Amino acid sequence: MRNRILAVVTAALVVLLTAGHHPLDAARPLAERVTIVRDTYGVPHIQAETEEAAGFGLGFAQAEDHIEFLARNVVEARGEAARYFGPSGLNNDLGVRRMANLEESRRHLKDLDGTYRKVLEAFAAGVTHYVSQHRAELPAWVPQQFTAADFVALPRAGTASGASSAALARALQTKYATTTSAGIEAHWIVDPASEGEGDDVGSNAFAVRGNRTTSGRAILLGNPHLSWGSLYWEAHVIVPGKLNFYGSTLAGLPWLRAGFNEHLGYVQTNNRPDLADIFALPLDPARPDRYAYDGKSWPLVSQDVSAEVLQQDGTITTERRTYLNSHLGPIVYKSATHAFAYRSSALDAWRFFEGFWRLSHAKNIGEYKKVLEKRLLPTSNFTYADAAGNILYVWNARLPRRPLDGTDYSLDVPAEPRYLWRKLHDLDELPQLLNPPGGYIQNANNPPWFVSRLDPIDPGRFPEYVERGEMALRPQLAVALLGTKDKLSVDDVRELKYSNRLLLVERVKDDLMRAVAAVADPSPDLAEARDIMAAWDNTSAAASVGGILFQRFWETYRTAAKQPFAQPWDEARPFDTPSGLADPALAVKHLEEAVAWTRKTYGTARVKWGDVNRFR
Template identity: 35%
Template sequence: MFFTDKTKLDSPLGWQKQFRRLLPFLLSIIFTLAVSSQSISSAPKSTEILWDTYGIPHIYGSNAQGAFKAFGWAQTQSHANLLLRLYGQARGKAAEYWGEEYIDSDKWVLTMGVPKRAIAWYKAQNPAFRSYIDAFADGINAYAKEHRNLIDDEVEVVLPVKPEDVLSHLQRLLLFTFVVNQGSVAQVSQHQSPAASNGWAIAPKRSASGKAMLLANPHLPWGDLLWYEAQITAPGIDAYGSTLVGIPVLAIAFNDNLGWTHTVNTHDGWDAYELKLQNNGYLFDGKVRPFETASFPLKVKQKNGSLREQIFTVKSSVHGAVVSKKDSTLALRVVGQDSSGVLAQWWDMARAKNLNQFQKVLQRLQLSMFTVMYADREGHIMHLFNGQVPVRQQGDFIYWQGIIPGDTSKTLWTKNHPYQDLPKVIDPASGWLQNANDPPWTTTSPLAIKANDYPPYMAPRGPMYFRAQSSARMLAEDESISFDEMVAYKHSTRMELAERILDELIGAAQQQQDELTRRAAHVLAAWDRKADADSRGAVLFSFWVDAIDFDTVFKTPWNEKSPFKTPDGLADPQSAVKALADAAAKVEKAYKKLDIAWGDVFRLRSGNLDLPANGGDGDRGIFRVVNYAPTGDGRFQAAGGDSYVAAVEFSQPVKALALIGYGNSSQPNSPHVSDQLPLFARQQLRPVWRTRKEITAHLEERKAF
């Protein structure tokens, strides 16, 4: 329609003239089409943050340094007070900044050598990645300089943030909160983590769409360990996901080709060695060795604002830092202390385009723990029992959970297992993989990873707890899982525990003469066996569970030969009925009726919001985990559990929904502190916007650099 003179077009010269005349017009059309279809993956000329209406930053970097700086800015805009407090603690100066309550925190950080090691880690970065960490810190400081009035006065003392602070925070979090923490040291025989998680990978053969799917669902306390959702785009990367506040890269993420999530695995990355003291030293292989010592000035802010200073001395043996206890002297040995490449590994995981590339990054083994659950657009799924697992000369998992003799080199591990030694399964025959903090052996059915093929200290032989059994059951029972079904399963509040013993409990209670016990049986018989907001009977059952002894209540204990169906049955029905009568009396006294709805007792509270909750303790076999704390009025408030959730299908384009229940900001007066909580209460996820067209259609704010 543009060429009206056919005679002129028949000659080569005519074509050339017409083409030169129309070239600007054609170029403008091409440019318009390119811009209109442009996704956030194209490289911009400058760096910007596009904030959507849920407070999610979509970082659009002209280069990697620009993206890191913008990410530092974004995290500070959303979480300045929390971020600075976390960095102050990671410096080991929190007591100097904020007083006596932080003394134990500072001593732990200094004992573990966090600030000194952060300097070494910073120097160990390659020049390019060191510049990225610099840029992240620059972004934090730039925001703070421009918006000082939005930051609490008491945390401004941490400014300016140094790049080493970022690495101190990473260490404190990864090595000395997750791998080992003060609480687990206090109970040396229990290697506890403050976190839990669910993760699924579903292959095309079990997906209704024929596309692989991934479910990410970490559980953390709703306090200092907050997830932060973001999209980071720069040349070579276009990743969407989440990380913990203060970490400069995404820890759980997906791109157009692949994605992964983490779960806290049954990983033993630290051990406590008992030292035999002699002549101001300790015995080791028949000889007395001197302790290494380091002294630190520990300043403590007093109520009048003055500083009290004391000298804090840390001793170390060949095993590691020494922790003195009442009856013994222990030295802690912790993996990962030379793993300075953790951030670079996470960054490159998000840049990978296929399974081979992804595995090459994983083989670095810089990440000291966490299961990796993976899926991609080519249809591959994988479960990796990831972590730095020490090569030990003796003992099983239970042995290494206890206190280890420290007077001999025979118990001192010095190297870790390589990648090829770790439990792993790719594309299992079942077409599905799950982990709910159970050992790797139960990731699918039929079993694809055999415990007998690995050293007995690699991971425990069991048990498989009820939440993991519920997880596996939902996947095993559905031959064709749609994306919507996966989301619905994620929100399941069904109590797997109730399915094992409730019928016996009801039957035994119905035979009692006691009127209260019979009424309790009637309530439980009518209960839907869920912890939804309107479930009646769940409160009574929960009170009963709190009154029983899990170690003795079951007739058939857990058995690794039947991991998905045991434990089962009541060992002592009469004892169980007595516990039910006691629980019923407590419920009726507290709430005036036995069949009070779950959501009337368990609440979601934030600011002016006070909503009925759903979900509960994973020990009851609830997949939708919510942990509660008493509020003093007979009610319980959500204090942890489900935090970041992402459901991803690797279709073209990728389909994704996500949620951070407590919102993507913790700054006072931010509209995003709890704006996602109503969705959480309704068991809904929100759409993930990834293209420029989607983001600009839901744009709240734009920041250009």
């Protein structure tokens, strides 16, 4: 493979690289049929003769940048994390092994589109090729060989381990007593006392229609911000006459998830669809190893799962667990009276990344929607814009079609045939907004009803199990920013991404200042807090003084107050609430304490935001 690092790369130069390619010859190795050119930002521009060769280049380039991160994800998806990294990986390994993650992924490779399967096999070959060239430099745990099944298994691993989440176990433990009758034990995949599930992550997306832009053309902005360790990765893939797509994905994932071609662009933000149900199976009182379903008695089938675990002294031990399965799915909890079976539409989303591959080829909104109609992609809000001027929002999910009889689907449901869903909702049954008259769409992980203040989507048109919840302050700020000008330029939209406005401060600071002013004889610390807050511009600008103090105040006040806001979030006023302070006296106390903490931590209460929050 020719891997060139150039000082400057222009789009024209990348296109001209085709002149140096050999005539198309299927017998030539893939490594000879792709060129990778990196620009001054290190972004790989992958020029390939075929899509298969492009997949090879994509895998090789990802491995160049993030081989250990990529390999660790594959090891986890194989259920071998504890073997190489110790006991912290055991719950993951037991979860994915219980779901036969790698074996099932191998079995379902046949379900993929034939062309994409070749692309996926080539991606794995590209990673393997990199490892073979750098074996001596890499840790011993990095696999020697990668396969297409590894990269089908990778996104599924999250769902497999999700069935073993501590949060799910805690919810069932809370609802149902763990006390059991003689001879019956409570079962769950993971101890409910385990730690939480990780960071709350998400992204922002804006699409602005031509009636709201200075150019008259649509503008799309994607602002992904998952955790630091997620390793977003950019690339440009060119297959002359077939594909010219620039976008991003997460390291280890086998195609670009978001980006643009000559005709259109799209980005995703996390949504919260309910893809899984827990079925409460009544146990047979006389035979607790059996359960009742649809008038028949069914056996609970034991499954032995083992995983190797690296110990601190370097030895390897084997941990074994015995789990129970039903014909509806794995049992995640068992009480004295019921066994609870888990079923998720994401577990059979074998063509997940085929969906992104297909989207990257779309030439217009019709082709784009046809891909989404295939229900290949399990989750995400999709925000779209195209050269024809269209903008589109879709709340996407492989959402099970459930009975609309008032049942609460948030945790467990009766184990009755009518609740055993067999179909997914069609695309046209999901919330979406096309070319709104108000001229914009935004999503910052908010429920779909609030993508526009001017053109709201009516939740009453959709089942209750479609995502509900509050409009958080981050998307409220996005809506406010989009309303600051009648017409927006590309630079304007880009600047919205970098806004340092703090909407929380704008909602509560007036109440806080009034409460401080009401104190007849403020302490020196409270007086200093008053002066800092009064002079503060309410932003997180690097030179701004006050943000660190306020952040500490809010963290402790919010924890101490049962309800921190005088006006909690109100669905009738979703873009203007919450606001005010519910307990001004308590707020004053915590503001005063925040001064002492900030001074002790940073040497002064007047610390600048940029002195604390910075890159090194």
